Amino acid sequence: MTPLIQLTGVGKTLKGQGEPRSILSGVDMTLHAGESVAILGRSGSGKSTLLSLIGLFDRPDDGQYLLHGNDISRIAERRAARLRSAEFGFVFQRFFLLKHLTAMQNVAMALVNGQGWAARRRRRARVMAALDQVGVAHLAKQRPPRLSGGEQQRVAIARALVREPRILLADEPTGALDTETGALVIDVLHAATERGCGLVLVTHDHAHANRMGRVLRLNDGVLVTERAGVSV
Amino acid sequence: MALSGRFRSALVIGLQGIRARKLRTFLSMISLFLGVLAVIVVQTSSVLANRELLTDIELSEGKDGTVVISMPPNEQTAPVVLDALRGRADAVGVVETNAIIGEPGVTPINPGAMPLKYADQGGGATKMICDNNMCYPEPSTEAPPPRGQAIEVRLVALTGDIRPFRPFPTVSGSWLDFTGAASFAPRLVLNNEAADAFTRYRLPAEMRMDSARAHSTPQVIGTIHDGQAQPTVYMRLDELVNWIPASTLGTSSGLTVLRTQSAGAVEQYLQAKLSPTSPFFPRTVDSRERIGGQLDMMRWIFYGMAALVLLIGIAGILNVGLATVGERVEEFALRRAVGTPRLLLAGIVLAETLIIGLLTAATAIGTGVVGLQLGSRLFGGNHPSLQNVGFPWEAGVAGVAAGLVAGILGGLLPAIRAARIPIATVMRA
Ligand SMILES: Nc1ncnc2c1ncn2[C@@H]1O[C@H](COP(=O)(O)OP(=O)(O)OP(=O)(O)O)[C@@H](O)[C@H]1O
Ligand SMILES: [Mg+2]
Numbered sequence: 001m002t003p004l005i006q007l008t009g010v011g012k013t014l015k016g017q018g019e020p021r022s023i024l025s026g027v028d029m030t031l032h033a034g035e036s037v038a039i040l041g042r043s044g045s046g047k048s049t050l051l052s053l054i055g056l057f058d059r060p061d062d063g064q065y066l067l068h069g070n071d072i073s074r075i076a077e078r079r080a081a082r083l084r085s086a087e088f089g090f091v092f093q094r095f096f097l098l099k100h101l102t103a104m105q106n107v108a109m110a111l112v113n114g115q116g117w118a119a120r121r122r123r124r125a126r127v128m129a130a131l132d133q134v135g136v137a138h139l140a141k142q143r144p145p146r147l148s149g150g151e152q153q154r155v156a157i158a159r160a161l162v163r164e165p166r167i168l169l170a171d172e173p174t175g176a177l178d179t180e181t182g183a184l185v186i187d188v189l190h191a192a193t194e195r196g197c198g199l200v201l202v203t204h205d206h207a208h209a210n211r212m213g214r215v216l217r218l219n220d221g222v223l224v225t226e227r228a229g230v231s232v
Numbered sequence: 233m234a235l236s237g238r239f240r241s242a243l244v245i246g247l248q249g250i251r252a253r254k255l256r257t258f259l260s261m262i263s264l265f266l267g268v269l270a271v272i273v274v275q276t277s278s279v280l281a282n283r284e285l286l287t288d289i290e291l292s293e294g295k296d297g298t299v300v301i302s303m304p305p306n307e308q309t310a311p312v313v314l315d316a317l318r319g320r321a322d323a324v325g326v327v328e329t330n331a332i333i334g335e336p337g338v339t340p341i342n343p344g345a346m347p348l349k350y351a352d353q354g355g356g357a358t359k360m361i362c363d364n365n366m367c368y369p370e371p372s373t374e375a376p377p378p379r380g381q382a383i384e385v386r387l388v389a390l391t392g393d394i395r396p397f398r399p400f401p402t403v404s405g406s407w408l409d410f411t412g413a414a415s416f417a418p419r420l421v422l423n424n425e426a427a428d429a430f431t432r433y434r435l436p437a438e439m440r441m442d443s444a445r446a447h448s449t450p451q452v453i454g455t456i457h458d459g460q461a462q463p464t465v466y467m468r469l470d471e472l473v474n475w476i477p478a479s480t481l482g483t484s485s486g487l488t489v490l491r492t493q494s495a496g497a498v499e500q501y502l503q504a505k506l507s508p509t510s511p512f513f514p515r516t517v518d519s520r521e522r523i524g525g526q527l528d529m530m531r532w533i534f535y536g537m538a539a540l541v542l543l544i545g546i547a548g549i550l551n552v553g554l555a556t557v558g559e560r561v562e563e564f565a566l567r568r569a570v571g572t573p574r575l576l577l578a579g580i581v582l583a584e585t586l587i588i589g590l591l592t593a594a595t596a597i598g599t600g601v602v603g604l605q606l607g608s609r610l611f612g613g614n615h616p617s618l619q620n621v622g623f624p625w626e627a628g629v630a631g632v633a634a635g636l637v638a639g640i641l642g643g644l645l646p647a648i649r650a651a652r653i654p655i656a657t658v659m660r661a
Contacts, residue, residue: 048656048659048660049656051659052655052656052659055569057569057654057655057656057659058655058656077573077574078573081568081571081572081573081574082571082573083571084568084569084570084571085570085571085572086571090569090570090658092658092659096562096563096566096658098252098563098566099252100248100249100251100252100253101248101252105248109567109570110570110571112241112244112245113241113567113570113571113572113576114237114238114241114242114571114572114573114576115237115571115572115573116237117236117237117240117241159570171659
């Protein structure tokens with residue numbers, strides 16, 4: 001079976017004013033449909049950088065990136081935007097909900113982004129389904145400032161899910177939440193993998209990492225396997 | 233399909249942004265409002281001024297395209313012209329002379345047919361003598377007759393209806409009727425100035441002319457507006473020749489023929505008859521072009537000033553736009569993360585400023601329409617040209633264009649900034 005994602009020898013070098021600094025080097029990683037992977041690592045080890053390469057925010061300087069077997073290592077920004085919209089769902093530590101929009105509008109944002117246009121009714125149905133999946137459908141009309149952190153993060157996850165992405169990328173999604181609420185958010189993400197979504201979770205929390213199929217660790221830009229999955 | 237989806241997305245998101253920042257939107261609108269209003273005011277006044285000047289010139293010189301020909305001054309001229317143009321609608325002969333209407337044996341109150349507002353200033357009772365170029369006091373040794381109830385008028389005698397060339401609006405009564413036989417009591421149509429004089433000085437109806445066979449008793453049949461400051465009366469040329477021999481008319485006073493573009497044959501006929509050796513020098517009226525040139529200079533100065541005010545407004549939009557983009561860095565990074573293309577992101581920012589620009593234009597145009605109506609109602613009494621003026625469509629177009637330009641110029645830089653925000657911002661915030 002073709003993996004969702006296959007990284008081979010991926011590297012990222014930062015070329016700032018001073019010396020070029022290697023942030024990631026020789027990263028190999030595979031992700032299959034329905035599989036979940038946790039990435040651990042010290043602060044500054046390059047976790048977010050790796051996620052931003054996988055999510056096509058940026059392109060790698062070395063190595064190869066295959067998405068469904070297609071090489072997208074040097075893809076142009078226009079196509080990257082289309083793929084971000086169609087293939088990926090993103091969840092961040094801070095929820096990044098827009099304060100002036102309701103929960104519904106925040107979720108609909110992923111649909112009203114210039115990548116295709118659905119009729120208002122169909123859009124609404126999809127938004128409500130996504131909110132329902134994460135258990136906050138009753139808060140659809142609320143604006144973010146009136147929601148709790150856990151509720152906000154769940155709305156953000158609904159925004160990530162509304163396009164039915166094949167890959168979910170989460171960068172410390174529980175970082176701003178208490179343990180219990182965090183566990184709830186991990187539940188929601190986990191449920192998505194049961195529907196065939198691939199999940200990459202960056203976290204500092206071993207308890208959350210242990211619920212993933214595999215655990216990887218980044219040591220100063222080098223990716224090592226900490227616990228292999230059952231199937232690998 | 234994809235394009236309309238993007239367009240709608242930009243519009244939806246732009247409107248959301250505007251609704252979320254009503255106060256800012258309002259502030260940028262205020263800064264832009266004066267600029268757009270300035271453009272509208274300049275355009276309106278330029279159109280109205282042009283229109284009014286053109287109307288005045290049409291009354292005094294003729295509509296554009298009218299061919300004006302001065303006839304040679306000789307004894308045959310008046311009889312030949314009268315004969316050739318009788319009953320024609322495409323050419324009209326015009327003789328101008330002076331006449332005195334009122335009490336016999338006195339000096340008119342406005343010697344030389346000067347405008348009546350100067351009538352009482354003319355010191356003494358010197359008789360003025362006017363030729364084609366100027367008026368000057370008569371170098372007379374004997375004392376002139378005393379001033380009395382009489383005015384001097386410019387007398388314009390016509391072979392036919394002049395209004396196809398110079399569209400005089402009728403103020404009251406009727407215009408000259410050129411059908412039917414000439415009457416011995418000459419029928420007169422007055423311009424406003426002459427009509428004023430008649431009501432103000434209650435003149436007895438007797439008319440004197442130099443070289444007239446006898447004094448005549450005219451009947452006034454109507455009043456028209458001809459845009460002239462001099463008191464002027466219009467009459468049929470064939471009625472005038474009952475009093476002044478046609479052979480002297482053509483020599484002492486100027487005789488002019490106005491014709492349409494297509495009536496060249498008449499000119500050729502007159503040329504052959506009156507001046508077979510030396511050619512006529514016809515002149516075609518082209519006021520629109522000439523006035524355009526004269527007004528252009530002024531117009532561009534005012535446009536320049538309006539553009540300056542507009543520029544301040546644009547700076548206002550730009551300022552607010554840049555601040556807003558700075559504040560929305562995370563929003564734009566997030567939008568890019570969920571797949572919004574950079575171009576659309578720039579489009580969203582531009583859509584917001586364009587909507588602001590157009591809203592402002594609409595407000596300014598509304599203000600212009602209301603202002604013009606108010607002004608017309610307040611000042612229409614003193615300035616007839618301000619009565620019933622409609623808001624010129626050109627000013628509307630200029631306002632919308634100013635709004636669009638402001639929206640584009642004010643939004644361009646913020647749009648470029650927005651499109652350049654790196655997506656990874658969302659991970660480092
Ligand atoms: N745009 C950038 N400019 C400068 N340095 C950068 C940039 N992006 C990444 N880095 C550097 O790359 C390294 C990895 O950053 P990254 O954000 O991936 O770490 P991280 O593992 O996500 O850390 P954390 O757990 O604190 O989020 C850091 O040393 C960081 O300073
Ligand atoms: Mg990070």
